[in-house]
Amino acid sequence: EAGVVQSPRYKIIEKKQPVAFWCNPISGHNTLYWYLQNLGQGPELLIRYENEEAVDDSQLPKDRFSAERLKGVDSTLKIQPAELGDSAVYLCASSLVSGYNEQFFGPGTRLTVL
Amino acid sequence: QKEVEQNSGPLSVPEGAIASLNCTYSDRGSQSFFWYRQYSGKSPELIMSIYSNGDKEDGRFTAQLNKASQYVSLLIRDSQPSDSATYLCAVNMEGANDMRFGAGTRLTVKP
Numbered sequence A: 001e002a003g004v005v006q007s008p009r010y011k012i013i014e015k016k017q018p019v020a021f022w023c024n025p026i027s028g029h030n031t032l033y034w035y036l037q038n039l040g041q042g043p044e045l046l047i048r049y050e051n052e053e054a055v056d057d058s059q060l061p062k063d064r065f066s067a068e069r070l071k072g073v074d075s076t077l078k079i080q081p082a083e084l085g086d087s088a089v090y091l092c093a094s095s096l097v098s099g100y101n102e103q104f105f106g107p108g109t110r111l112t113v114l
Numbered sequence B: 001q002k003e004v005e006q007n008s009g010p011l012s013v014p015e016g017a018i019a020s021l022n023c024t025y026s027d028r029g030s031q032s033f034f035w036y037r038q039y040s041g042k043s044p045e046l047i048m049s050i051y052s053n054g055d056k057e058d059g060r061f062t063a064q065l066n067k068a069s070q071y072v073s074l075l076i077r078d079s080q081p082s083d084s085a086t087y088l089c090a091v092n093m094e095g096a097n098d099m100r101f102g103a104g105t106r107l108t109v110k111p
Helices: none
Strands: A005-007 A010-013 A019-024 A031-037 A044-050 A053-056 A065-068 A075-079 A088-095 A109-113 B004-006 B011-014 B019-025 B032-038 B045-050 B054-058 B061-066 B071-076 B085-092 B099-101 B105-110
Touching: A010 A019, A019 A088, A019 A109, A031 A075, A044 A065, A044 A075, A075 A088, B004 B085, B011 B019, B019 B032, B019 B085, B019 B105, B032 B061, B032 B071, B045 B054, B045 B061, B045 B071, B071 B085
Parallel strands: A010 A109, B011 B105
Antiparallel strands: A005 A019, A019 A075, A031 A044, A031 A088, A044 A053, A065 A075, A088 A109, B004 B019, B019 B071, B032 B045, B032 B085, B054 B061, B061 B071, B085 B099, B085 B105
């Protein structure tokens, strides 16, 4: 069974530029998560999707971040414009359903904003 | 108080010893608990999940849960250098269908 796929793996951009990350969850997993992880910290939830509906986006900085999950499968997370403080690893995870289910992570995208 | 707390370490143990990693959480209603291993530069990998009080064993790993004390631990027996990583404790908060992660404990197993 293929795991969670993310691209790109690395991205270097200048501040104020836009950037987008893509995630394909494990087949059959209805719930998809985007996390942000800073060095030395645990992942922090940005947004959670159940199928195509964003059910928890309270931690998503909506002035510059946006996300979508069309057709309830793949998802894209966008930052526009990027700021220096956005440099981090962006992780996508999926689970069969939300709640108590185990989450499985993709390899992540390491973003560097110069 | 942080929702999920771990000792950041580093925790250093000799090869073959038992490594003990601890985690406390703030939400008394939490029902599911997970341990992830994260190698440097890699993403978290699920190694154990536990849902009821007591011990759960899987190979060299044992997860222990005490809901009354709001405490979950991970024991690694016969530690190997390949176990050197950061171990993240994750807890599903009651009423929230997402997990809260601790900052992780960095484990080093010395040959």
